[in-house]
Amino acid sequence: MNKVTTWWRDFRDLLSPRYCAICGKHLNPCEEKLCTSCLLQLPYLSIQDYLDNDVSRVFWGKLPVEQCSSFIRYGADDEIHRLVHQLKYRHRPDLGRWLGRQMALKLQREGFFEGIECIIPVPLHWRRRLKRGYNQSEQLALGVSQITGLPVLTGYVRRVRNNKTQTHMSHSERIENVKDLFWVRRPIPHLHVLLIDDVITTGATMLSFAESIVASKPDVRISILSLAKT
Numbered sequence: 001m002n003k004v005t006t007w008w009r010d011f012r013d014l015l016s017p018r019y020c021a022i023c024g025k026h027l028n029p030c031e032e033k034l035c036t037s038c039l040l041q042l043p044y045l046s047i048q049d050y051l052d053n054d055v056s057r058v059f060w061g062k063l064p065v066e067q068c069s070s071f072i073r074y075g076a077d078d079e080i081h082r083l084v085h086q087l088k089y090r091h092r093p094d095l096g097r098w099l100g101r102q103m104a105l106k107l108q109r110e111g112f113f114e115g116i117e118c119i120i121p122v123p124l125h126w127r128r129r130l131k132r133g134y135n136q137s138e139q140l141a142l143g144v145s146q147i148t149g150l151p152v153l154t155g156y157v158r159r160v161r162n163n164k165t166q167t168h169m170s171h172s173e174r175i176e177n178v179k180d181l182f183w184v185r186r187p188i189p190h191l192h193v194l195l196i197d198d199v200i201t202t203g204a205t206m207l208s209f210a211e212s213i214v215a216s217k218p219d220v221r222i223s224i225l226s227l228a229k230t
């Protein structure tokens with residue numbers, strides 16, 4: 001880092017101090033969105049096999065998928081819940097882009113993006129997007145794009161309605177809950193698409209999203225990436 005950059009960072013931090021998105025500690029000029037301690041303690045998923053892992057297995061027997069991965073484990077630990085809460089509810093689109101870049105830096109070294117032609121983030125319903133001010137999955141996708149150069153397609157698929165939380169639903173209720181959630185309104189001009197979401201739990205929303213794309217373009221190849229996986 002040159003002297004001007006260092007001076008600028010110190011000056012910026014003096015004017016508007018920045019805090020860790022997880023523990024709230026004051027960040028030093030070398031730290032970005034998380035303090036070093038929180039960054040090192042994230043429960044990273046070390047997925048090596050992109051065809052056979054916790055994410056791809058969610059879709060086996062339901063949808064043919066290619067490369068699948070997820071960055072961190074969404075477990076019981078409060079740290080991850082705080083991070084996702086900041087991303088979704090505390091107006092932190094900057095955190096989404098930064099997390100997208102961190103995911104992409106790791107995955108690009110491992111060849112994850114080979115053959116993928118574009119990124120499509122899971123869209124929010126327009127009412128939720130208006131309330132939140134941004135789509136967190138789109139911010140993740142933009143961060144990935146900053147590293148990989150892959151185009152991010154927005155406005156091609158619309159979320160027709162909001163699905164309810166699925167925690168206490170039976171299997172058949174879950175299927176009904178995500179039925180016809182998405183509508184492909186413009187032909188997708190690429191053959192291998194990477195679908196991005198913030199958290200994959202049951203995979204039902206992502207499956208519904210992918211199925212709507214496959215229905216509109218039967219020869220499309222689907223890869224899947226999420227920030228976190230339960």
Ligand SMILES: [Zn+2]
Nearest residue numbers: 020023035038
């Ligand atoms: Zn921290």
